[in-house]
Amino acid sequence: MPISNPPLILASSSAYRRALLSRLHLPFQAIAPEIDETPLPREAPEATALRLAQEKAIAVARLHPDSLVIGSDQVATLDGLQIGKPGHHEAALKQLQLMRGRSVIFHSALCLFDGRSQPHGPQLQIENVQVEVKFRDLPDHELEAYLRIEQPYDCAGSAKNEGLGIAILEQINNHDPSALTGLPLIALCSMLRRAGVRFFATSSSHI
Numbered sequence: 001m002p003i004s005n006p007p008l009i010l011a012s013s014s015a016y017r018r019a020l021l022s023r024l025h026l027p028f029q030a031i032a033p034e035i036d037e038t039p040l041p042r043e044a045p046e047a048t049a050l051r052l053a054q055e056k057a058i059a060v061a062r063l064h065p066d067s068l069v070i071g072s073d074q075v076a077t078l079d080g081l082q083i084g085k086p087g088h089h090e091a092a093l094k095q096l097q098l099m100r101g102r103s104v105i106f107h108s109a110l111c112l113f114d115g116r117s118q119p120h121g122p123q124l125q126i127e128n129v130q131v132e133v134k135f136r137d138l139p140d141h142e143l144e145a146y147l148r149i150e151q152p153y154d155c156a157g158s159a160k161n162e163g164l165g166i167a168i169l170e171q172i173n174n175h176d177p178s179a180l181t182g183l184p185l186i187a188l189c190s191m192l193r194r195a196g197v198r199f200f201a202t203s204s205s206h207i
Contacts, residue, residue: 101137
C-alpha cells in the first residue's frame, strides 16, 4: 500500500525556498503567510529570525489544520547589525561595499508546526542554523558588474550563492549548504522524520 504522509505546506512565497523543498520529492503546497516582518525594537537578529519563522508557520497553520507547516526566515548580520534585502541596485552596492573583505553571519531559522490532533496539542519544532560567509575584497567595478548581471535585489546580503554570487564569496562555513539559500534541508529532514514523515515512497508534486 502507498505510504500516506500528512499534508505538507510551505509558509512562504519565496521561489528559492520552493525550489529547495522540491528537492525532497515530497508533495507540498506553498502559501504566503500574512504577517508583519518588521523586527521588534532592540530585538536580536537571531531572535527576529526565530520569531518570524514561527509566526509564518502558525499563521498558515491556523487556516489549514491537520497539516505540517514549514516556516522559515533568514536574517543576515554584520557586526551584530541586521542586513536586509536591498530592493534596488544602489542599496545592494552599498551592502557589498560594506561587506567586502569581511564575514557576515546568516541566521536561517526554521520552524515545523504539526497541527494534527494530539493529546498535548500541536507540536512545534524550531531551530536556527547559522552560516558564516566571508566576502572577497573586490573593487567597485566588479561589484557593479555582478549586480548588473544577477540583480540579487531580493536577497539579504545582495548575493546569490547558488548562482554567480559564489564568485564574490571567499569562504562559507556551515554544516548545511542549503541553509544559506534560505531553507536548511538537513535540519528540516530531521524535523519531518520526528513528525513521522516517510521519505522515498511518494511522488513529487507541488502547487
